[in-house]
Amino acid sequence: MHELPVTQSILKIALQHAEKGNAKRITDLNIVMGELSSMVDDSIQFYWDIIAKDTIAEGATLHFRRVPAELQCMTCFHKYHPTDKELVCPQCGGVGAKIITGEEFALESIDVE
């Protein structure tokens, strides 16, 4: 449900940059989305089709580049991928990890004509 304001934000950023570049049409948006970002791409797509209507971004394709979560154990410095049942370090059982990747949520670039 929180994807609606987020999708509006994506559209706003894209339109600002397209305008700066004097573009006539936005054809593609490249979005990077970390596994831990709590965003649902289907939901963004759903809202996108509605809110991009009647703008220069109407009909543009959304591309999602997914980044898997990677944690680093702060005890033995092993890097690992957490699962939904286990978050502790699989190597030493340590708790207290740093998130290396997985929190990204950004508009990387747009393709315009």
Place this chain on the structure above:
Amino acid sequence: MTQNIPIVENIMNANDRLAEENRARINAAGVFAINIMASPGAGKTSLIEQTLPRLKGKLRVATIDGDIATSIDSDRAAAAGAQAAVQINTGGDCHLDAVMLRGALEQLDLTQFDLLIVENVGNLVCPAGFKLGTHKSVLIASVPEGDDKPYKYPGMYRGVDALVINKVDLLPYINFRMDYFKQGVEVLNPGVTTFETSCRTGDGLDAWVDWLIQNAKRK
């Protein structure tokens, strides 16, 4: 001809900027502000209800309650002794955002308060992504929700400054493995300030109230 325009802009930027403006406004008034988040039924309003009488004569408190509809929560806060209680009805949105908080802040003379308690919409996903500008985020986890919640909602658990484990009076009746729960919390949020409370018996509430007073005095 197609052209690629590199952007690399964090999509949450607009909200984050407004949250910073809210923070500046709150700081200018010398108020300590917290954002209470939890799933529906964890005890957000009950904790506020139990907290307010314990702060009487110590801190002047304003509450801002976010809900999809009704003013039940702000009515309860006002009845429990909040000097001011503002209700935000989100009209369907599952979280508060910085714009909504700004609207509510405009209805308060912040200089009249020491502590601002913002009660977010009951939800463990969406509120985590939207900063409000408060100083501390507080998560209430209640025992009946189950001990697997940190594993299922890492976004919420890793982003908070304090954790209240509520309804501990129910521990004898529920299969809640405190060790497993705390292990999940410890991975995501090492050393997070934790309180174990029961709003029914009053257990643990003094430590929580002390924490609020200590933080408010520093402002």
